[in-house]
Amino acid sequence: MGRNRRPDNSAGGDRDPGLARERTQLAWSRTAISFAAVGVAILRTDRAAGAIVIAISAAVWGLGRLPAHERAEAKRGHGLTQRRTVQLIATATTLVSLAALTLALLEHA
Amino acid sequence: MTRTPTDQDHPTGVEPGASAHHEDGSEPDARFTFANERTFLAWHRTALALVVAGLAIIQLLPPFPDIPWGRHLLAVPLISLGAVVSVASYLEWARDQRALRRGEPLPPSRLPRILAAAITGLSIIAAILALLAPPTGR
Numbered sequence: 001m002g003r004n005r006r007p008d009n010s011a012g013g014d015r016d017p018g019l020a021r022e023r024t025q026l027a028w029s030r031t032a033i034s035f036a037a038v039g040v041a042i043l044r045t046d047r048a049a050g051a052i053v054i055a056i057s058a059a060v061w062g063l064g065r066l067p068a069h070e071r072a073e074a075k076r077g078h079g080l081t082q083r084r085t086v087q088l089i090a091t092a093t094t095l096v097s098l099a100a101l102t103l104a105l106l107e108h109a
Numbered sequence: 110m111t112r113t114p115t116d117q118d119h120p121t122g123v124e125p126g127a128s129a130h131h132e133d134g135s136e137p138d139a140r141f142t143f144a145n146e147r148t149f150l151a152w153h154r155t156a157l158a159l160v161v162a163g164l165a166i167i168q169l170l171p172p173f174p175d176i177p178w179g180r181h182l183l184a185v186p187l188i189s190l191g192a193v194v195s196v197a198s199y200l201e202w203a204r205d206q207r208a209l210r211r212g213e214p215l216p217p218s219r220l221p222r223i224l225a226a227a228i229t230g231l232s233i234i235a236a237i238l239a240l241l242a243p244p245t246g247r
Contacts, residue, residue, distance in 0.1 A: 023143070024147050027147045027150040031154050034154045034158065037157070044168055045168065082146065083203075086199065089150075090199035096157070100163060104185055107168075
C-alpha cells in the first residue's frame, strides 16, 4: 500500500501516468457545476440564496485549482490545506442542503 | 495500473508534531490522496443532485390533485438525504485518509447502503403516489 519507498521513476520518467491531478481538478469542476445547478434551482424561489450558492460554485471552481500549486506544501506537511478545503466544501453542501430543505418546507406552508 | 505507486514524492516522510491534528502515520502517495478526494467530490455531486431533484419536485411538478403533501413527501426526504450524504462522505473521506496515512486497509463504506435503501424507499413512495393520483383528464 505505497509503503515501499523505492526512489523509482527517476530519470524524468512519467511521475503521474494516471493524470490523477488533472482528473481531480476536473472532478472539482464538475462539483462546481453541480453547485451552480443547485444555485439556479434555488434562484427560482429565493434570489439572494440562489446568488450565494452560485457564488459558492465559483469559489469551488477556484478551490479546485488552488490545491494544484499548494500540493507541494501539502506533500511536505500533513495535507492540512486539503483537509481545510474538503471541510469547506462539506460544510457548504450541508448548509445548501439545509437551505433547500427550508425552502421546500416553506413552499405552500 | 501495473506499477505500485510509491512514496517518491515524499522523501522526508513524516514530520512529527508538524500538525496540531491527530494525524499520524506518513503522508500517503499523492495519487491515493487524489483518489480519496475524487471519491469525496463524487459523493458531493450525488448529494447536490439529490438536493436539485428535491427542489425540482417542489418547483416543477404540478401538485397531486388529491394529495396536497405528495410533493413534499418526495422532496423533503430527497433533500435531507443530500445533507446526510454530504456529512457522511466527509466523515468517510477523513477516515479513509487516516487509513491511508497509516497504511491500513480502507474500511468499508456505509454510503452505498444508505443511498440504496433511501432511494428504494423513495421509489416505492413515488410509485404509490403515482398509483393514487387520479388522472388529470387532460
